[in-house]
Amino acid sequence: MSIQQLHSIEELHQYVAQPGKKLLFKHSTTCPISAKAHEEFQSYLKDADTTAAVVLVIEDRPVSNQIAEEFGIKHESPQIFLLEGSEVSWNTSHWKITRDAIQQAVSQ
Numbered sequence: 001m002s003i004q005q006l007h008s009i010e011e012l013h014q015y016v017a018q019p020g021k022k023l024l025f026k027h028s029t030t031c032p033i034s035a036k037a038h039e040e041f042q043s044y045l046k047d048a049d050t051t052a053a054v055v056l057v058i059e060d061r062p063v064s065n066q067i068a069e070e071f072g073i074k075h076e077s078p079q080i081f082l083l084e085g086s087e088v089s090w091n092t093s094h095w096k097i098t099r100d101a102i103q104q105a106v107s108q
Helices: 009-017 032-046 061-071 099-107
Strands: 003-005 021-027 051-056 079-084 087-093
Touching: 009 021, 009 061, 021 032, 021 061, 021 099, 032 051, 032 099, 051 061, 079 099, 087 099
Parallel strands: 003 051, 021 051
Antiparallel strands: 021 079, 079 087
């Protein structure tokens, strides 16, 4: 499963507008916790059929800020969201981002 990288607010809006369940991961390329969370995210996606996108919080800060603003969820990094349609049905951050946690959220 390929992970789409979102570089603009327009790309974010197009992504969120897609129907169904999808994952959105905020990744900091300088943070070791984020590196671990990113591994877990990729590990989950290897066997999953879930649509997924990533935003690099340092490189694409406007997009990252927009996510916090639109969903009304305080920015953290790393952070993951499960969207159903355009609504956030689940989100978590830091060490709580594990393959199992993602699996459980998506299957609910």
